Amino acid sequence: EIVMTQSPATLSVSPGERATLSCRASQSLSSALAWYQQRPGQAPRLLMYDVSTRATGTPATFSGSGSGTDFTLTISSLQSADFAVYYCQQYSNWPRTFGQGTKVEIK
Amino acid sequence: EVQLVESGGGLVQPGGSLRLSCAASGFTFSNYPMSWVRLAPGKGLDWVSTISSGGGATFYADSVKGRFTISRDNSKDTLYLQLNSLRAEDTALYYCAKDLATATGCSDYWGQGTLVTVSS
Numbered sequence: 001e002i003v004m005t006q007s008p009a010t011l012s013v014s015p016g017e018r019a020t021l022s023c024r025a026s027q028s029l030s031s032a033l034a035w036y037q038q039r040p041g042q043a044p045r046l047l048m049y050d051v052s053t054r055a056t057g058t059p060a061t062f063s064g065s066g067s068g069t070d071f072t073l074t075i076s077s078l079q080s081a082d083f084a085v086y087y088c089q090q091y092s093n094w095p096r097t098f099g100q101g102t103k104v105e106i107k
Numbered sequence: 108e109v110q111l112v113e114s115g116g117g118l119v120q121p122g123g124s125l126r127l128s129c130a131a132s133g134f135t136f137s138n139y140p141m142s143w144v145r146l147a148p149g150k151g152l153d154w155v156s157t158i159s160s161g162g163g164a165t166f167y168a169d170s171v172k173g174r175f176t177i178s179r180d181n182s183k184d185t186l187y188l189q190l191n192s193l194r195a196e197d198t199a200l201y202y203c204a205k206d207l208a209t210a211t212g213c214s215d216y217w218g219q220g221t222l223v224t225v226s227s
Contacts, residue, residue, distance in 0.1 A: 001169070034213045036152070043202060043217040044144075044152060055215055087152050089213065095168045096142075096154040096212040 002026050002090050006099035012107040019075040021102045023088035028068045032092035035064060035073045038101075039084045047086075048073065078104070109133040109216040111203045116221030123193050127221055129186040129203030134216075137161070137181040140206040142214050143188050145199035145223075153199070156188065157212045166212070171197075193225045 003026040013019045023033070035048040046055040048064040051071060061076045075082055083106055088099040115127040127143070143155040156177040157166045165177050176189040186203055200222050204214030 032210070032213075034210075038152070043219055044214075045217070046213070046215045049207060049210060049213050049215075085151075089152075089154070091210055091212040094166050094212075096157065096166075098152045098154060101151040 001095055002029070002093050002097050004088055004090055004097050004099035006086075006088055006102045008102060009100070010103045010105060012105050013078050014107045015080060016077050017107075019078055019082075019104055021073040021075075021086055021088075021104070023066075023071045023073070023099050025069045025071075025090055027093075029071075029090050029092040031067070032090055033064075033066070033071050034089045034091065035062075036087045036089065037082075037084045038087065039081075044087070075104075109205060111205065111216060111218035113201065113203045113218045113221035116201065116223045118224045118226065119193055120227050121194060121225055123225070125190045125193065125223060127188040127190065127201055127203075127223075129188075129218060131184045131186065131203075131205070134205065136179075136184040139208055140211045141177075141179060141186045142204045142206055142212060143177060143186075144202045144204055144214065144217075145197075146202070146220070147196070147199040150199075154212065155201070157206065158186070159211070160208075190223065193223075195225050197223060198225045199223060 036044040038044045052064040142157040200220040203218040205216040
């Protein structure tokens with residue numbers, strides 16, 4: 001099983017600032033990496049797939065990068081709606097696995 | 108508009124069974140793989156199972172293999188998850204999700220979830 005490790009667990013950021021979230025895989029994923037956002041009480045929402053492809057409706061303030069085992073989600077300027085929990089997920093191998101999540105909170 | 112509506116959750120005793128359903132609309136159901144993902148209280152997302160568009164291929168997390176069965180009825184646009192031999196650690200909100208056609212297990216639309224509570 002591929003283990004996905006996200007850091008940090010919690011990120012405190014002021015509105016308008018940049019946020020950088022990290023995700024590391026225990027083995028190479030090629031480009032089969034997705035990011036999801038989950039707000040309290042809501043279903044998860046796909047933000048990015050194939051490392052850097054924005055899903056429908058994802059603002060351009062979100063960008064994904066990385067390759068192999070190290071990946072990054074960057075939010076260029078945090079808006080109030082962006083304060084949420086973010087998960088990375090690999091879909092390279094079975095079983096599919098998620099990271100433990102990074103909570104982005106208001107500083 | 109894609110809609111996924113789960114049902115069938117509830118309170119069940121350890122060792123019991125439940126059958127979850129997910130009614131899909133707004134897309135050609137038979138063209139897409141589908142998945143179940145759960146969120147336990149205080150925990151993160153946990154992939155449970157995925158089924159191919161035609162139903163011929165199924166995949167499971169090790170934690171549910173042999174106890175849960177995923178299936179689909181493409182004539183009814185409905186996804187199912189049969190949960191047997193339930194344990195306290197299966198308590199979670201269970202989401203039905205539509206997968207990308209080109210990325211099985213990567214889900215672009217999600218339902219609101221149905222709550223399964225395993226307790227005596």
